[in-house]
Amino acid sequence: MLLSLVLHMYSMCCVLPAAVLLGTAPTYVLAWGAWRLLSAFLPSRFYQAVDDRLxxxxxSMVLFFFENYTGVQILLYGDLPKNKENIIYLANHQSTVDWIVADILAIRQNALGHVRYVLKDGLKWLPLYGCYFFQMYLVIFPEGTRYNPELTKVISASQTFAAQEGLPVLKHVLTPRIKATHVAFDSMKNYLDAIYDVTVAFEGTVDDKGQRKEAPSMAEFLCKECPKIHIHIDRIDKKDVPEEQVYMKRWLHERFEIKDKLLIEFYDSLDPERRNKFPGESVNSKLSLKKTLPSFLILSGLTAGMLMTEAGRKLYVKTWIYGTLIGCLWVSIKA
Known part of the structure; x- marks a missing residue:
């Protein structure tokens, strides 16, 4: 009986946030759609300002669950962001939580509404959000897929590719691909201030034998199985990034060599004082509830109000159905 209760409580840790995050989707899409129509005859800057705010x-509601609800500790190292900048965010990729780590940094620069992503093609079919995510960019994971120590064939293929290209073989990251990074930089170099080269490590992902384990999934993260996230940031001025693709390819691999060395020290160091941390001083960055709780209350309150009336419930269901169909049609046309 006690075990069943514990398992039930554990599952609820994940179910509640998932229900709220997905359940408020129609409310968000309706608000965005209404503003899109209202702003059709206004200058684009007015639409963009409110779109960013929405x-x-x-x-912010997402971060309410992934930071305040889980109680995860965020430890920052390196070039800590101070002012809002136009940046490309390059990071190692190991978990479905990685895009939220980008939000974790953005909210600390008051830039959360401006974050955009390069995502896997399949995510454009995500109900309601797919067509919206399909337009997003700037956060880039050059490895192209997640590093999972259990997928030995993927790691072996990546290391073989590096060797064939005459590049150093990497241990804790996959060999980066250049295409998305080069296209993004070339398209936006006139507006960029810098590139943030970000290395992320989830504490507690080493087993009793010292072997690296798979990084926590979203569900595991929401069940409070990740006590600390270590984030190392290198700010690179855009003038220090080579523009030609052939030189940028080598530069990008060198950046991932640096990431690999950081992660080797984090996971493999024989010195217990150096293990589970990056070099240098860390800053324990706690996110205030004032940054996230209002958004949670606004969206959940509006959604609850809609569901309290028959007309609201019908609109809610129709938004799920027709919003998903229209979104899929839109990305089919754009693909």
Missing amino acids: YCIYQ
């Missing part, structure tokens, strides 16, 4: 509200 997006910020939703992402």
Whole structure:
């Protein structure tokens, strides 16, 4: 009986956030759609300002669950962001939580509404959000797929590719691909201030034998199985990034060599004082509830109000159905 209760409580840790995050999706899409129509005859800057604000509200609610609800500890190292900048965010990729780590940094620069992503093609079919995510960019994971120590064939293929290209073989990251990074930089170099080269490590992902384990999934993260996230940031001025693709390819691999060395020290160091941390001083960055709780209350309150009336419930269901169908049609046309 006690075990069943514990398992039930454990599952609820994940179910509640998932229900709220998905359940408020129609509310968000309706608000965005209404503003899109209202702003059709206004200058684009007015649409963009409110669109960014709406997006910020939703992402703040996401962070309410992934930071305040889970109680995860965020430890920052390196070039800590101070001012809002136009940046490309390059990071190692190991978990479905990685895009939220980008939000974790963005909210600390008051830039959450401006974050955009390069995502896997399949995510454009995500109900309601797919067509919206399909337009997003700037956060880039050059490895192209997640590093999972259990997928030995993927790691072996990546290391073989590096060797064939005459590049150093990497241990804790996959060999980066250049295409998305080069296209993004070339398209946006006139507006960029810098590139943030970000290395992320989830504490507690080493087993009793010292072997690296798979990083926590979203569900595991929401069940409070990740006590600390270590985030190392290198700020690179855009003038220090080579523009030609052939030189940028080598530069990008060198950046991942640096990541690999950081992660080797984090996971493999024989010195217990150096293990489970990056070099240098860390800053324990706690996110205030004032940054996230209002967004949670606004979106959940509006959704609850809609579901209390028959007309609201019908609109809610129709938004799920027709919003998903229209979104899929839109990305089919754009693909």
